[in-house]
Amino acid sequence: MKIAILGLPKSGKSTIFNCLTNQIDQKTNSFGIMKVPDNRVEELSKLSSSIKTSFAELEIMDSESSQIFNDSSEFFSDEIVNSLQEFDAIILIIRSFNDPSVPHPFGLVEPEKDLEHFLLEQRFRDINMIEKRIEKIDSEKNTLNKKNQELSKTQTDLLRSLKNEFENGISFEEINNNNEFKKIFQESFFLSSIPTTIVFNIDENHIDENLENYTKDIFQAKIYGKLEEELLLLDKKEAEEIRQDLKINDYSIQNLVNQILKQNHIIHFLTTGEKDTKAWQIKSGSTAVESAQKIHSDISRGFIRAEVIHYSELLKSGSFSEAKKKGILRTEGKDYIVKNGDVINFLFSV
Ligand SMILES: Nc1nc2c(ncn2[C@@H]2O[C@H](COP(=O)(O)OP(=O)(O)OP(=O)(O)O)[C@@H](O)[C@H]2O)c(=O)[nH]1
Ligand SMILES: [Mg+2]
Numbered sequence: 001m002k003i004a005i006l007g008l009p010k011s012g013k014s015t016i017f018n019c020l021t022n023q024i025d026q027k028t029n030s031f032g033i034m035k036v037p038d039n040r041v042e043e044l045s046k047l048s049s050s051i052k053t054s055f056a057e058l059e060i061m062d063s064e065s066s067q068i069f070n071d072s073s074e075f076f077s078d079e080i081v082n083s084l085q086e087f088d089a090i091i092l093i094i095r096s097f098n099d100p101s102v103p104h105p106f107g108l109v110e111p112e113k114d115l116e117h118f119l120l121e122q123r124f125r126d127i128n129m130i131e132k133r134i135e136k137i138d139s140e141k142n143t144l145n146k147k148n149q150e151l152s153k154t155q156t157d158l159l160r161s162l163k164n165e166f167e168n169g170i171s172f173e174e175i176n177n178n179n180e181f182k183k184i185f186q187e188s189f190f191l192s193s194i195p196t197t198i199v200f201n202i203d204e205n206h207i208d209e210n211l212e213n214y215t216k217d218i219f220q221a222k223i224y225g226k227l228e229e230e231l232l233l234l235d236k237k238e239a240e241e242i243r244q245d246l247k248i249n250d251y252s253i254q255n256l257v258n259q260i261l262k263q264n265h266i267i268h269f270l271t272t273g274e275k276d277t278k279a280w281q282i283k284s285g286s287t288a289v290e291s292a293q294k295i296h297s298d299i300s301r302g303f304i305r306a307e308v309i310h311y312s313e314l315l316k317s318g319s320f321s322e323a324k325k326k327g328i329l330r331t332e333g334k335d336y337i338v339k340n341g342d343v344i345n346f347l348f349s350v
Contacts, residue, residue, distance in 0.1 A: 001281065003090070075118050271343070292306070320345065
């Protein structure tokens with residue numbers, strides 16, 4: 001899964017990029033891999049004495065927005081819009097820290113205003129794109145025969161009614177639920193269609209602000225960017241103690257990652273053995289045979305059955321063979337819907 005970090009200049013994009021990709025040294029690259037923190041993988045790996053432990057991964061891109069693109073465009077350049085087509089999700093950093101040595105591009109730190117700007121600009125870009133499509137279809141109309149002219153009229157009517165929805169501030173989820181527009185969304189790329197997690201990069205003065213009121217339907221997280229970056233230098237336990245002392249457990253990188261996974265309907269199943277313990281990323285609702293495909297196409301092609309146990313049950317049992325003896329290792333077929341935290345042993349023949 002590929003995620004792009006966006007935000008105004010000096011909102012803390014690179015700081016949070018470093019936290020996510022665990023880059024302690026000054027970064028030189030705008031692409032990084034995040035290993036998704038997951039206690040279950042570590043615990044299972046210990047249980048199986050695995051030689052290798054592999055976490056699920058997210059690909060993260062930091063964007064360089066060291067200038068405002070033009071008067072009306074603060075978050076998106078044409079280049080960014082084009083590159084976003086390759087991404088599955090956006091993390092939007094909203095600056096919510098005061099620091100006179102780091103000037104805000106508009107002078108004042110006003111998280112709500114910045115977020116409004118972003119949402120408006122995103123919508124404006126999509127409306128603009130629809131207008132361009134209508135113009136193009138209209139300009140080609142005279143070269144068409146009567147039947148195709150009618151078709152193009154139907155198309156522009158539909159685009160105009162979609163434009164109306166956007167202009168009336170209807171949420172993208174709602175628009176997307178309208179089957180009429182499905183075809184347009186399949187044919188063209190809309191900025192509003194990328195799942196966006198809003199991250200308020202806070203300091204201690206903004207902690208009590210009720211950011212929940214800013215957005216109702218949007219997924220969001222709060223993070224002490226700078227502090228989290230400093231905590232990277234400590235070992236995990238020490239960092240955890242500091243978070244506990246400061247009562248900021250809810251604002252950890254882990255919490256942000258959980259939000260992103262939840263918003264994108266991503267869950268993990270696990271495989272474990274002496275060789276390795278590994279977390280695999282799937283869309284929630286995937287079947288056993290679809291999940292097997294993640295590991296190897298041979299496994300899904302030659303799928304016989306899956307031995308499944310939830311990781312917490314497996315930990316309680318102590319081992320796969322013990323779980324089998326107790327009769328709590330289940331046998332599931334191709335259509336079984338895999339649950340988050342299932343440990344699976346696929347049986348297959350090639
Ligand atoms: N006080 C404070 N400073 C922060 C925080 N997050 C980032 N900074 C500082 O703000 C400055 C800018 O942070 P960056 O992470 O480089 O911001 P950016 O959005 O990547 O900036 P550009 O790439 O230049 O647009 C750096 O000096 C950071 O140390 C924070 O939560 N609190
Ligand atoms: Mg940066």
